[in-house]
Amino acid sequence: MTYKHVLIILMIALFSGCTTNTKDDSGSATVEDKGSASGSDTSGSGSDAGSTRTYGVGAEGDTSMTALDDPQSPLSVRIIYFDYDSSEIQSQFRDTIEAHSAFLIANPNVIVALEGHADERGSREYNLALGERRSQTVKRQMTLLGVPSSQIRATSYGEERPVSEEHDDFAWSQNRRVEIVY
Amino acid sequence: MNVVKKFVFICLMTIVTGALAEEELEIVIDKGVENSLPIVILPFGWSQAQNLPPIDMTAIIANDLARSGRFAPMSEADMPQKPTQMHDINFKDWRLLGMENLVLGNIKQNSSGDFDIEFRLIDVYKGTQITGFHIPATHAQLRRTAHQISDIIFEKLTGIRGAFNTRIAYITVKRLEEKKRLYSLQIADADGYSPQVLLESSEPLMSPSWSPDGKSLAYVSFEKRSSAIYVQDILSGQRRRVASSPGINSAPAWSPDGSRLALTLSKSGDPEIYILHLSSNSLQQVTHNRAIDTEPSWSPDGNKLVFTSDRGGGPQVYELSLRGKQVKRLTFNGPYHARPRYSPDGKKIVMIHGEKKRYRIAILDLENSYLNVLTDSRLDESPSFSPNGSMIIYATTVYRGTELAAVAADGSVHQRLALQDGEVREPAWGPFPGK
Numbered sequence: 001m002t003y004k005h006v007l008i009i010l011m012i013a014l015f016s017g018c019t020t021n022t023k024d025d026s027g028s029a030t031v032e033d034k035g036s037a038s039g040s041d042t043s044g045s046g047s048d049a050g051s052t053r054t055y056g057v058g059a060e061g062d063t064s065m066t067a068l069d070d071p072q073s074p075l076s077v078r079i080i081y082f083d084y085d086s087s088e089i090q091s092q093f094r095d096t097i098e099a100h101s102a103f104l105i106a107n108p109n110v111i112v113a114l115e116g117h118a119d120e121r122g123s124r125e126y127n128l129a130l131g132e133r134r135s136q137t138v139k140r141q142m143t144l145l146g147v148p149s150s151q152i153r154a155t156s157y158g159e160e161r162p163v164s165e166e167h168d169d170f171a172w173s174q175n176r177r178v179e180i181v182y
Numbered sequence: 183m184n185v186v187k188k189f190v191f192i193c194l195m196t197i198v199t200g201a202l203a204e205e206e207l208e209i210v211i212d213k214g215v216e217n218s219l220p221i222v223i224l225p226f227g228w229s230q231a232q233n234l235p236p237i238d239m240t241a242i243i244a245n246d247l248a249r250s251g252r253f254a255p256m257s258e259a260d261m262p263q264k265p266t267q268m269h270d271i272n273f274k275d276w277r278l279l280g281m282e283n284l285v286l287g288n289i290k291q292n293s294s295g296d297f298d299i300e301f302r303l304i305d306v307y308k309g310t311q312i313t314g315f316h317i318p319a320t321h322a323q324l325r326r327t328a329h330q331i332s333d334i335i336f337e338k339l340t341g342i343r344g345a346f347n348t349r350i351a352y353i354t355v356k357r358l359e360e361k362k363r364l365y366s367l368q369i370a371d372a373d374g375y376s377p378q379v380l381l382e383s384s385e386p387l388m389s390p391s392w393s394p395d396g397k398s399l400a401y402v403s404f405e406k407r408s409s410a411i412y413v414q415d416i417l418s419g420q421r422r423r424v425a426s427s428p429g430i431n432s433a434p435a436w437s438p439d440g441s442r443l444a445l446t447l448s449k450s451g452d453p454e455i456y457i458l459h460l461s462s463n464s465l466q467q468v469t470h471n472r473a474i475d476t477e478p479s480w481s482p483d484g485n486k487l488v489f490t491s492d493r494g495g496g497p498q499v500y501e502l503s504l505r506g507k508q509v510k511r512l513t514f515n516g517p518y519h520a521r522p523r524y525s526p527d528g529k530k531i532v533m534i535h536g537e538k539k540r541y542r543i544a545i546l547d548l549e550n551s552y553l554n555v556l557t558d559s560r561l562d563e564s565p566s567f568s569p570n571g572s573m574i575i576y577a578t579t580v581y582r583g584t585e586l587a588a589v590a591a592d593g594s595v596h597q598r599l600a601l602q603d604g605e606v607r608e609p610a611w612g613p614f615p616g617k
Binding site for chain 2: 031085120121122123124125128129132133136155156157158160161
């Protein structure tokens with residue numbers, strides 16, 4: 001609950017103080033319950049669908065307002081790829097993580113979501129754990145670089161949200177990733 | 183592996199008759215065994231000449247028996263006669279054809295509109311009835327009645343309890359417009375018919391798990407943008423969120439007595455297995471290791487959990503004794519073993535066996551540690567035993583997507599359950615009815 005409050009306060013701050021660069025990532029999932037016998041749409045006690053979670057982009061000053069949107073900025077790289085069954089960060093992604101860490105330190109109101117993913121091979125539940133380990137690894141790297149862990153939310157979708165739906169090495173290399181979501 | 187080579191490729195035998203409603207699972211048997219028992223399921227008699235019978239009882243029973251791999255039902259076109267009464271059977275003809283067993287029956291509609299199904303299982307060589315039943319049924323119960331008859335025949339002739347009158351749960355995924363998906367949790371009869379939607383979501387659904395009484399399902403839903411575990415009553419649709427801590431909440435598995443869920447939570451920083459007592463909501467952590475620990479499955483006696491862990495490097499299967507807390511590694515023969523499930527008798531464990539870029543279904547015999555690879559495809563996952571232990575249903579990914587398939591527990595028969603539209607994954611075979 002406190003987390004939501006923080007977000008709401010953050011949103012208010014954003015909308016009142018800044019006119020650019022707000023990205024509304026409204027995550028309202030539609031969920032429908034169905035009873036098997038009657039077919040009646042009894043919604044159970046847990047059906048609190050439609051939760052909206054919004055991530056602000058940060059009310060930084062005018063000068064750096066386009067940092068996140070600048071295609072030349074290292075911040076434009078938002079995906080970190082991994083080897084098979086590995087959560088080790090490859091050297092070519094160090095700059096990316098450093099740039100995002102510097103951005104987060106400079107913008108303490110910004111919260112970033114790190115979404116870990118895996119390729120489709122093997123077990124779904126193990127892959128869910130593997131995706132989390134990948135996002136945790138990136139999170140740990142960022143906190144070592146000085147980002148407060150409260151600014152980072154590390155999650156996992158396992159193999160449930162592939163970028164590529166193909167079933168070959170290239171598709172799998174695209175799907176083993178952590179997405180940096182502002 | 184070598185078992186696979188023993189197959190006779192009988193032909194592409196499609197034994198589903200009639201048009202299938204959209205979204206139903208179609209069963210295609212594409213491999214069979216040489217030693218299956220010949221059996222005749224005669225067309226059932228029907229009391230009304232002017233109307234068609236309400237259901238093709240014969241096809242459902244023949245389909246069930248063929249799917250088990252233990253029977254080879256004769257096709258109707260090859261039958262020399264189609265009697266509906268025992269005294270009309272010409273036993274000599276059937277003996278000449280080498281048919282050992284014969285099933286005949288009749289469907290009658292009574293004045294109230296309900297049905298009375300009568301069937302007899304007959305020993306052709308002795309010329310005697312092995313068993314026979316009258317079963318009353320409403321129109322809605324006719325398919326179930328056919329599966330009950332299959333169960334009776336199966337048990338009489340094999341000595342094993344039939345599992346045709348059971349259900350499966352699974353997840354389907356439909357691609358909607360650009361990047362959008364519709365995930366749904368469904369249940370269907372074990373032959374794939376009569377699918378019913380229990381839950382639909384725009385976010386992923388995972389890991390359905392049956393309660394031992396068959397009345398509830400536990401599953402993972404991402405509807406709140408991170409994983410949470412729900413328990414849903416199948417009849418009413420009422421559900422309750424039982425785990426939604428920070429991190430992953432996944433892999434629910436019901437204890438054999440139905441009072442607890444084993445599950446995976448990463449709130450401590452890495453995935454650990456916990457036991458959730460459903461009445462008190464109290465949690466007990468049972469693994470303590472910095473590696474991934476997930477996918478628990480209960481032994482039928484409730485004393486052990488088998489699970490996946492990469493504490494030794496890659497994912498392997500481990501067994502935890504809940505009393506003594508000892509952990510024992512069970513798999514060594516290959517770099518990747520995951521998603522273990524005990525057989526109903528607790529003597530075997532079915533799992534994913536990964537090697538050389540192939541992920542196949544394998545059974546580990548706990549008595550002699552022999553690992554038997556049952557499938558021959560590239561991307562198989564989510565194996566689940568039938569409640570009588572004779573078959574395993576699993577998901578397999580082919581070029582057109584992910585679909586369900588089944589294999590006899592001895593690897594002798596494979597079948598494909600193809601969906602008409604979209605993907606089907608994570609099958610979970612439900613318990614025997616009324617247990």
